Amino acid sequence: MLAIKQLNYNDQDFWLQxxxxxxxxxxxxxxxxxxxxxxxxxxxxxxxxAVLEYTQRWDNLKVDGLDDLTxxxxxxxxxxxxxxxxxxxxxxxxxxxxxxxxxxxxxxxWEYTEANGTVLxxxxxxxxxxxxxxxxxxxxxxxxxLMNAIPAKVAGVKQMxxxxxxxxxxxxxxxxxxxxxxxxxxxxxxxxxxxxxxxAYGTESIxxxxxxxxxxxxxxxxxxxxxxxxxxxxxxxxxxxxxVISDGCANPDWLAMDLxxxxxxxxxxxxVLITDDPAHLEAVLASMEKLLPTMERAGIIQTSLNQRGMAxxxxxxxxxxxxxxxxxxxxxxxxxxxxxxxxxKIRHAGAIFMGAYTAEVxxxxxxxxxxxxxxxxxxxxSSPLGVYDFQKRSSIIxxxxxxxxxLARIATALAYSEGLTAHARSAEYRKNS
Numbered sequence: 215m216l217a218i219k220q221l222n223y224n225d226q227d228f229w230l231q232x233x234x235x236x237x238x239x240x241x242x243x244x245x246x247x248x249x250x251x252x253x254x255x256x257x258x259x260x261x262x263x264a265v266l267e268y269t270q271r272w273d274n275l276k277v278d279g280l281d282d283l284t285x286x287x288x289x290x291x292x293x294x295x296x297x298x299x300x301x302x303x304x305x306x307x308x309x310x311x312x313x314x315x316x317x318x319x320x321x322x323x324w325e326y327t328e329a330n331g332t333v334l335x336x337x338x339x340x341x342x343x344x345x346x347x348x349x350x351x352x353x354x355x356x357x358x359x360l361m362n363a364i365p366a367k368v369a370g371v372k373q374m375x376x377x378x379x380x381x382x383x384x385x386x387x388x389x390x391x392x393x394x395x396x397x398x399x400x401x402x403x404x405x406x407x408x409x410x411x412x413x414a415y416g417t418e419s420i421x422x423x424x425x426x427x428x429x430x431x432x433x434x435x436x437x438x439x440x441x442x443x444x445x446x447x448x449x450x451x452x453x454x455x456x457x458v459i460s461d462g463c464a465n466p467d468w469l470a471m472d473l474x475x476x477x478x479x480x481x482x483x484x485x486v487l488i489t490d491d492p493a494h495l496e497a498v499l500a501s502m503e504k505l506l507p508t509m510e511r512a513g514i515i516q517t518s519l520n521q522r523g524m525a526x527x528x529x530x531x532x533x534x535x536x537x538x539x540x541x542x543x544x545x546x547x548x549x550x551x552x553x554x555x556x557x558x559k560i561r562h563a564g565a566i567f568m569g570a571y572t573a574e575v576x577x578x579x580x581x582x583x584x585x586x587x588x589x590x591x592x593x594x595x596s597s598p599l600g601v602y603d604f605q606k607r608s609s610i611i612x613x614x615x616x617x618x619x620x621l622a623r624i625a626t627a628l629a630y631s632e633g634l635t636a637h638a639r640s641a642e643y644r645k646n647s
Contacts, residue, residue: 215503216499216502216503216506216516216519216520216523217520218499218502218519218520218523218524218525219231219235219523219524219525220495220524220525220526220527221235221524221525221526221527222526222527223526223527223528223529223533223537224529229540232524232526232537232540232541235522235524236484236541236591246432246433246436247436247440249407249433250407250433250436250437250440251440253268253406253407253408253411253437254407254410254411254414254415254437254440254441256268256408256411257408257411257412257415257417258411258415261412261416261417261418262279262280262417262418262419262420264408264411265280265404265408265409265411265412265417265420266279266280266283268404268406268408269283269379269403269404269405269406269408272379272381272406273350273379273380273381273382273404273405274381274382275380275382275383275403279419280402280404280417280418280419280420281419283380283402283403283404284400284401284402284403284419285390285400285401285402285403286400287394287398287399287400289401290390290391290393290394290398290401291394293387293390293391293394294390294391294394294395296387297387297388297391301388301391302391304580305356305360305388305391305392305395306395307580308357308360308579308580309360309364309392309395309396311580311581311582312360312361312364312580312582312584313364313368314582315581315582315583315584316364316365316368316582316584316600316601317368317601319365319368319600319601319602320368320369320601320605321338321601321602321605321607322338323335323336323337323338324336325610328617330614330616330617330620331614331616331617332611332612332613332614332616332617332618332621333610333611333612334609334610334611334612335609335610336607336608336609336610337607337608337609337610338605338606338607338608339370339605339606339608340369340370340371340372340604340605340606341366341369341371341424341425341446341604341605341606342371342372342373342424343371343372343373343374343375343421343422343423343424343425344366344371344373344374344375344423344424344425344426344427344604345374345375345376345377345413345423345425345426345427345445346359346362346363346366346374346375346376346377346398346426346427346428347376347377347378347405347409347410347413347426347427347428347429347430347434347438348362348376348377348378348389348393348428349378349379349405349428349429349430349431349434350378350379350380350381350386350389350405354378354386354388354389355389356386356388356389356391356392357392357578357579357580357585358428358429358585358586359376359389359392359393359396359398360392360395360396361584361585361586361599362427362428362448362586362599363376363392363393363396363397363398364396365584365599365600365601365603365604366427366604367396367397368601368604369601369602369603369604369605370604370605371604373399373421373423374397374398374399375398375399375400375401375402375413375420375421375423376393376398376400376401376402377401377402377403377404377405377409377410377412377413377420378390378401378402378403378404378405379403379404379405379406379409380403380405385403402419402420405430405434406430406433406434406437407433407434407436407437409434410426410430410434410437410438410441411437411441413426413445414426414437414441414444414445415441415444422445423445424445424446425445425446425447425448425603425604426438426441426445426446426447426448427447427448427586427599427603428448429451429586435450435451438450448586448599448603449586449588449592449596449599451586451588451589452482452589452590453479453480453482453483453484453522453589453590454476454479454480454483454484454544454545454589455476455483455484455485455486455543455544455545455589455590456472456473456475456476456484456485456486456543456544456545456546456547456574457486457487457488457538457541457543457545457546457547457563458472458473458485458486458487458488458546458547458549459488459489459531459534459535459538459546459547459548459549459550459556460487460488460489460491460494460498460549460550461489461490461491461494461531461549461550461551462489462490462491462493462494463549463550463551463570464549464570465570466494466497466498466500466501467501467504467505468549468570468573469487469498469501469547469549470498470501470502470504470505471505472547472549472573472574472575473485473487473498473502473519473523474502474505474506474509474515475573475574475575475578476518476545476574477514477515477518477519477523478509478511478514478515478518479514479518480514480518481514481517481518481521482518482521482522483518483522484518484522484523484524485518485519485522485523485524486523486524486525486526486541486543487524487525487526488526488528488534488537488538489526489527489528489534490527490528490529490530490531490533490534492527495525495527498525499525502519531550531556532559535556535559535560538560538562538563539560539561539562541562541591542562542563542588542591542592542593542594543563543564543593544563544564544565544587544588544589544593545563545564545565545567545574545577545587546560546563546564546565546566546567547567547572547573547574548560548566548567548568548569549569549570550569550570553568553569554568562591562593562594563593564587564588564589564593564597564598565577565583565585565587565598583598584598584599584600585598586598586599587599613644615647618644618647619644619645619646619647621641621644622641622642622643622644622645623645625637625638625641626638626641626642626645629641
């Protein structure tokens, strides 16, 4: 039986209720911090040996060394060739669409010349190396491999490694085939905080990388937080979210399944429906009750919806927009007859899906835009993963003699005002040169 929280915009304490139901605890407790800190220190000091011991203990593997847990491009090619044609085609088609979209994000270097001959600009370069963390076990997603690896390849990253746990020696062939297709150079069958540590510090077998991307559990997320600064990271992702705005035009069964699609991820995922049509709200809730027993992960869906789901009744679409911009959802479906005017008013959302035909799951797998999105309200200040996350910018300054003289006069005055004599003298040397 579903018991989704129902909120009404007209309630006096509406915004307080919204804040309460929106809150989710994402911080690791002290015991997790301590455990992760110990793992990081152990791997930093003992390298391969520590990684191997943790992997043997937690993944129930008995191997002699990390060589036994390493897959080369030849190994990945073999796995790819063993896939059924239908699986190969699905991965290829999704891959092509993701490549096409992300190529449009590629940034180019630029320069301009001032009247005095000074050249200013920006040079774009790709990161040298990236480490991709991929979950194993129940949460094994080949789509995440494509979404994380392809933008890196488009950016021009030279070296890309991947870590993925294989509990009880069970390898997900779709994940490994996706790694082959996306151009991953080497895969290590290790996971957890120890995999993050290995990529951050480097070991005898696993190279240190410049940036670590990819989702993981609370131990992985905590490890990424703790190594940030030594290496770059993509983001700290929270539970998955979907918010659907509907004006009553969409099939209630479709919307029920869209809401289920996020709820089935885990018990902390959040699914929210906003509508200005009371009868439509009731119809969607009835569809959810009807369809829930047909779901393989019905227990997870039910817990997620009962704990964090919301059905919100508003008076009009402007109120729906106000609520949406406050929540700043990861996924936003505009299941309305005229989505364009509504889209123009949305300021905070990770990805926007336009119209009733545009299921959020298309974005998960194959539409083209990245499915690595800001969660927990962070869409207010951050963006989807993209090619720009694997490129960096260097400022270019090339002064002419005339330009140096002009800049020296400005810099000297400012440097003396700050009490930085060497700065001022350095600029003065260029005056009238």
